[in-house]
Structure formats: structure tokens, C-alpha cells
Amino acid sequence: MDAELRDPAGATAERQSAQDLVELWLSLAEDRLREAADSPSDQARWREAIQAVTPPEESATEPSFVTFLSGARVLLHCLLDAERPGPPVGAIADRVRKLIKDGEYPAGAWLPVGRIAAESGCLTASVERVHLALRDLEAEGLVTFSPSSGRARVVGEARKPDRPAQIAGWLRVLIRAGVYPPYSELPTSQPLARGLVAKVQDVSAALHGLAAEEILNYRRGRRPLVKPWLPIDVAPPPEIADLAQEMRGLVTGEVDLSSANVRMTCHRARVWWHSRLTPAPDQLEDTFRTLVGAALDLFEFFLETRDSCQDADTVTLLRRTGVTALAKMPDDAQERVWRTACLAVAVLEVQVAATALARRREFIRRAWTATDATAGPALCPPDAPVNEIDGRGIS
Structure with missing residues (x-):
């Protein structure tokens, strides 16, 4: 703005040079607009970018040079993004729409933008295509955005799994497979919860459920005991x-x-x-x-x-x-x-x-x-390797 006040003629020449350069981009941007016919969000982005650098009608007020340059940068960014490899916005929306309908993204599930971009074949710099695709799905009522974080998730309430039932089911598998054979003890609730990556209260509820099925003898604070006679078939302990x-x-x-x-x-x-x-x-x-x-x-x-x-x-x-x-x-x-x-x-x-x-x-x-022992067999012979677990993922 100061340059325009000091040298109006020079500022006008600079603006004209910039407009001439942007004119070369407009035809390509119009082509991209037509190619985005299957994505309303992408079309709106291209229209806004084109309108920001299009010379106004004679009766309209001409925007400042700074505003024009800002619009030119946005247009250039859109054009550069369109040249990067990867599917267009419409194809990404089709893919996510199918995953939602197939249950890959169930109701209430968060939609990871980076993962969607990678699986769609987009570069990390092209995640904006994913955002636009999700906006298209939002207009269809399939996706909603969190007002606080801006993250997208599938519309609907997430199904809350019955964790005690899941844990009891897995413990039943371990008992059937012979990991915990009849008359053997399971760990107490806390170490068992660590091994099952679960909450103690969920593990305790699962143990009570197995006790009700006559699979375990269980009292709080004591190690659960697998009953000697079980109502399910069990395999012998595996070697x-x-x-x-x-x-x-x-x-x-x-x-x-x-x-x-x-x-x-x-x-x-x-x-x-x-x-x-x-x-x-x-x-x-x-x-x-x-x-x-x-x-x-x-x-x-x-x-x-x-x-x-x-x-x-x-x-x-x-x-x-x-x-x-x-x-x-x-x-x-x-x-x-x-x-x-x-x-x-x-x-x-x-x-x-x-x-x-x-x-x-x-x-x-x-x-x-x-x-220098000489009598009796050793628990570990002296010629055994010093460290038998080097290179085996153990520190």
C-alpha cells in the first residue's frame, strides 16, 4: 500500500505484470474446475480460487494489490496440489463411502486423514484432498466434524462392546487350549488385567461370569482356580x-x-x-x-x-x-x-x-x-554360550 502511494505508476505496472502471469494459470484452473464435477467441495474450492484473481467488472471496486497477490498464491497452491500424484477428490470420497458402508469404518469411528491419504495413494502434502472428500461425505450425512478438534468421524453412536464378555470369551479359549488346564490357577485380577490389556473391573466381571458357568472357582483377592470337571471340552496342555x-x-x-x-x-x-x-x-x-x-x-x-x-x-x-x-x-x-x-x-x-x-x-x-567344581552335573555346563539371546529382540 505504501508503494502505491509513493509510486502509483510503478505499482500499477507491477499489478499488471502479476495479472498477466495469473492469466496464464486461469485456463488450467478452469480445466480443473470442470474435472471436479463429481465433488461439490472441490468445485467450490476452485471457484473461490478463480474468482479471487479474476478481474472485476468495470462497476465493481478493484481489490487491493495485496488481496490480489494472496488470491494468486492460493490459486498456485491449488494448481500445484492438483499436479501431485494420487486420485482426485471424488475418487477418495467414493472409497471412504464404500468403507463406511462395508463396516470398515463403523458408526462413531474416527476417520484418520493421514491413513486415508496413504491408502488412497496420495502424498502427505495432499491431505487437503481427503479433507475435501470428507466434506462431500458430510453433505451426504455420512460424516460429521467435531466442533472442538475438527476431526471427522462416521455419523452415529459407536457400538460399545461388552468387555467382560469379550474377556471371558478369550479366557475360555485359553482354558480350552490347555493354557490353564483343570485344577490350575490363573493370575489374580491385576496381573491378569495387565496381560489382557484390560481394566481390572472388566476382568473381575469376566471371572465372575466364568464362575457362574462352573468353569472357575473365584473369590475376590484369591487366584481363580479352574475346576477339575468342566462343562466344556479342553485339550491337554500343549508342548x-x-x-x-x-x-x-x-x-x-x-x-x-x-x-x-x-x-x-x-x-x-x-x-x-x-x-x-x-x-x-x-x-x-x-x-x-x-x-x-x-x-x-x-x-x-x-x-x-x-x-x-x-x-x-x-x-x-x-x-x-x-x-x-x-x-x-x-x-x-x-x-x-x-x-x-x-x-x-x-x-x-x-x-x-x-x-x-x-x-x-x-x-x-x-x-x-x-x-572349579569337579563333582556332580551342573545346572548349566560351563561351555554354554555366555549370552544366548543376543540379537533376539531382547535388551
Whole structure:
């Protein structure tokens, strides 16, 4: 504005040069407007951008040069975004609309913009297309936006799952599979809740439900006991070697089992469940496969040790981990996330047990060397490797 007051002729020349340059963009912008015929939100964006730089009629007041340049920048941004790879706004809206109707995004589910953009083949810089697609779906009554956060979610109330029933169902699977055979004890509510990534009150309600089914003897504050005679069919306790053999068939291709990647994978699985996020199916599958690979690697370590080095709780933990890895995944998307989180917690627990066992064996080895024992068999022979879990995702 100061430049226009000091040198009106120069400012006019600069404005004319800018207008001449923008004129070259307008024809391309008009083409983009016609191509956006299947997206009202995208069309409105193009109309607004074109109108902001279109010379006004003679009777209209001409906008300031600053306002014109601001509109030119917006138009250029739209044109550059349209040149990036990826489907148009209408195609993204069609895809999300189908996922909503197919139940992939159920009622009340939040719609992650970044994930939708990635799965649609858009660059991160092109998430604006997803926002426009969601605005189209909002006009159709399929999507609503939060007034406070601006996040989009599917219209309707989210279905609240019966968590005690889900937990009881999974405990029933573990009992059937022999993880907790007849007349064995389950952990108390708090450690059991940690292993099931659940609230203590939900676990307690599930235990009461199983007690009502005559599957458990349960009193608050005491370890639940599996009854010796059950109303359901149960398998004998599985052998650790058999579980490891079955898991080998699930681990295909290259799997990064470095300590850092295993920890990150376990953390990601738990965050998904705690935040009630629904990751892409292939991402969840890759995460689960990595966890199965980590579990298998830990199983191999335990299979290399002597049976006398393993207590009953460790064997039960290994059985729970193996059965969790091998059990059929549920159809519900959120239950699949929960099952993955349960496996992640089990892998972390087995890591702790394996590390403790390795340290105990090293202590025995050092004691053997220091005393130069000559009589009787050793719990761990002195020629055993010093650290048998290096490179197995254990720190």
C-alpha cells in the first residue's frame, strides 16, 4: 500500500505484470474446475480460487494489490496440489463411502486423514484432498466434524462392546487350549488385567461370569482356580516345541527382530488399542507377524535351555503366548487390535523371563568357574554360550 502511494505508476505496472502471469494459470484452473464435477467441495474450492484473481467488472471496486497477490498464491497452491500424484477428490470420497458402508469404518469411528491419504495413494502434502472428500461425505450425512478438534468421524453412536464378555470369551479359549488346564490357577485380577490389556473391573466381571458357568472357582483377592470337571471340552496342555513348530509356519519373509524394532512394534500395538485406533489391515497384519516372529525367536531360546531352568509360571506364559499367536483372529476389527495388543504384552513378558533366565545361567556359569567344581552335573555346563539371546529382540 505504501508503494502505491509513493509510486502509483510503478505499482500499477507491477499489478499488471502479476495479472498477466495469473492469466496464464486461469485456463488450467478452469480445466480443473470442470474435472471436479463429481465433488461439490472441490468445485467450490476452485471457484473461490478463480474468482479471487479474476478481474472485476468495470462497476465493481478493484481489490487491493495485496488481496490480489494472496488470491494468486492460493490459486498456485491449488494448481500445484492438483499436479501431485494420487486420485482426485471424488475418487477418495467414493472409497471412504464404500468403507463406511462395508463396516470398515463403523458408526462413531474416527476417520484418520493421514491413513486415508496413504491408502488412497496420495502424498502427505495432499491431505487437503481427503479433507475435501470428507466434506462431500458430510453433505451426504455420512460424516460429521467435531466442533472442538475438527476431526471427522462416521455419523452415529459407536457400538460399545461388552468387555467382560469379550474377556471371558478369550479366557475360555485359553482354558480350552490347555493354557490353564483343570485344577490350575490363573493370575489374580491385576496381573491378569495387565496381560489382557484390560481394566481390572472388566476382568473381575469376566471371572465372575466364568464362575457362574462352573468353569472357575473365584473369590475376590484369591487366584481363580479352574475346576477339575468342566462343562466344556479342553485339550491337554500343549508342548512348547509343538507351539513353536506351528508358529514357524506363520512367519514368512523377512522380519526385523532387532531389539529396537520389537520394542517399537509392541508399543505401537498397545497404543492402537489404548487409543481405540483401527489401523490399515495390512499394517495390522505386518505388526502381528512381527510379534509372532519375536515370540518364535524367544521360544527357540527357551527350547535350547534345560527343563530344570523353567518354572511352571514360565511354561504357562509361553503357552499363553503361543496360543495367542496361533488362535484364529476375530472378525471384528477392534477385537483384532485387542488380540494384537495381548500378543504384544505377552512378548514383552517373555522377554523379561528370558532375560532373567539368561542372567541366572550366567551367574551359575561364573560360580562354576570360580569354584572349579569337579563333582556332580551342573545346572548349566560351563561351555554354554555366555549370552544366548543376543540379537533376539531382547535388551
